[in-house]
Amino acid sequence: MKKYLITGGRGYIGSVLTRRLRQAGAEVVVVDNGLVGGPELELPGVTYIDGDVLDTGSWGKALDGVDAVVHLAAIVGDPACGVDTDTAWDVNYLGTIRVAEACRRAGIRSLVFASTCSNYGFTADAEVGVLSPMSPQSVYAESKVLSEHYLLSLPRDELSPRLLRFATIHGLSPRMRFDLAVNIMTANAVEHGRVTVHGGTQWRPFLHVEDAAAAVHLVLRDDRRAAPSIYNCGFGEENYRMDSIGKLIAEEIDGVRMEILEEHTDPRNYRVNFDPIRRELGFTPSRRVVDTAREIRDAMREGKYPDFASARYSNYLTAVAQRVDPVSA
Numbered sequence: 001m002k003k004y005l006i007t008g009g010r011g012y013i014g015s016v017l018t019r020r021l022r023q024a025g026a027e028v029v030v031v032d033n034g035l036v037g038g039p040e041l042e043l044p045g046v047t048y049i050d051g052d053v054l055d056t057g058s059w060g061k062a063l064d065g066v067d068a069v070v071h072l073a074a075i076v077g078d079p080a081c082g083v084d085t086d087t088a089w090d091v092n093y094l095g096t097i098r099v100a101e102a103c104r105r106a107g108i109r110s111l112v113f114a115s116t117c118s119n120y121g122f123t124a125d126a127e128v129g130v131l132s133p134m135s136p137q138s139v140y141a142e143s144k145v146l147s148e149h150y151l152l153s154l155p156r157d158e159l160s161p162r163l164l165r166f167a168t169i170h171g172l173s174p175r176m177r178f179d180l181a182v183n184i185m186t187a188n189a190v191e192h193g194r195v196t197v198h199g200g201t202q203w204r205p206f207l208h209v210e211d212a213a214a215a216v217h218l219v220l221r222d223d224r225r226a227a228p229s230i231y232n233c234g235f236g237e238e239n240y241r242m243d244s245i246g247k248l249i250a251e252e253i254d255g256v257r258m259e260i261l262e263e264h265t266d267p268r269n270y271r272v273n274f275d276p277i278r279r280e281l282g283f284t285p286s287r288r289v290v291d292t293a294r295e296i297r298d299a300m301r302e303g304k305y306p307d308f309a310s311a312r313y314s315n316y317l318t319a320v321a322q323r324v325d326p327v328s329a
């Protein structure tokens with residue numbers, strides 16, 4: 001039986017991945033400091049450690065006998081990282097170094113790292129591949145780019161990092177996030193009868209959270225020694241302009257009107273090539289954006305998530321609530 005340790009395993013992607021690996025019969029240990037998800041997300045048969053990635057000394061023993069580590073823990077998203085950039089750098093960059101060092105000490109070579117297509121930043125309409133230049137537009141993306149550089153700089157005979165640059169994720173998860181484009185646009189459409197798109201012409205790739213977990217699982221099972229280190233993780237046909245996303249959601253919910261606001265503060269615009277992960281790992285997503293629009297529409301009609309706008313579903317609002325005011329501290 002394989003044994004995996006997942007940092008950030010109580011999070012949006014982590015809780016789906018933990019469930020998937022358990023269902024596949026693996027032994028799973030989760031290390032998470034509970035920044036966003038509490039014990040209500042715990043699954044039977046999984047070992048949960050309340051631990052911080054910056055403090056690997058306190059939980060390093062849990063790495064004994066582990067076959068691979070999946071490093072998901074982070075301050076996630078441009079807005080959340082912008083609230084306290086020092087903490088974001090510490091958790092995202094230094095935390096990655098500490099986790100990698102702990103793996104090396106424990107003799108674990110296999111580390112899957114959750115990176116992001118946000119690293120490409122602003123590429124206009126050109127399609128980008130893993131070797132394209134990166135243009136991070138935020139502390140969040142910068143911390144991921146530098147983490148990648150660090151991981152790739154380590155001797156390959158000691159650590160074999162596998163970097164997955166995820167598209168923007170959507171879909172239902174035990175730890176739900178309503179600060180992600182498709183999720184929040186759908187929730188607002190159901191609740192307010194309106195889909196609001198900011199800008200509209202910018203490109204963005206999307207991937208369902210179940211498929212993100214499936215991709216990690218595929219990478220964990222890929223034991224080619226010379227396997228590539230970096231994959232863009234998504235699906236070519238799921239690159240959309242944001243106004244198409246708005247239309248697609250509006251079509252799934254009766255009586256919804258779409259409005260396009262010219263003003264937008266997010267400079268990101270990237271269209272990504274995902275051929276290598278399909279060609280080499282046979283990765284084909286099982287769900288598309290339209291499926292999430294239906295999933296969230298139905299969940300909300302059943303009365304789930306009446307509080308979808310509350311802080312617990314938003315990494316930005318969570319970060320604001322946790323910020324220590326330097327004056328009062």
Ligand SMILES: NC(=O)c1ccc[n+]([C@@H]2O[C@H](COP(=O)([O-])OP(=O)(O)OC[C@H]3O[C@@H](n4cnc5c(N)ncnc54)[C@H](O)[C@@H]3O)[C@@H](O)[C@H]2O)c1
Pocket residue numbers: 007008009010011012013014031032033034035036037051052053054071072073074075076077091095114115116117165166167168169170175177180315
């Ligand atoms: N969701 C997306 O659209 C997306 C896209 C690209 C990449 N990613 C990456 O995937 C990973 C998971 O993202 P997510 O959407 O599940 O986010 P999330 O915020 O739901 O999960 C992050 C988890 O990390 C934990 N955590 C935060 N700081 C920690 C610390 N110091 N020590 C231990 N645990 C800590 C949180 O409690 C949470 O459970 C992240 O690395 C993120 O950058 C996500």
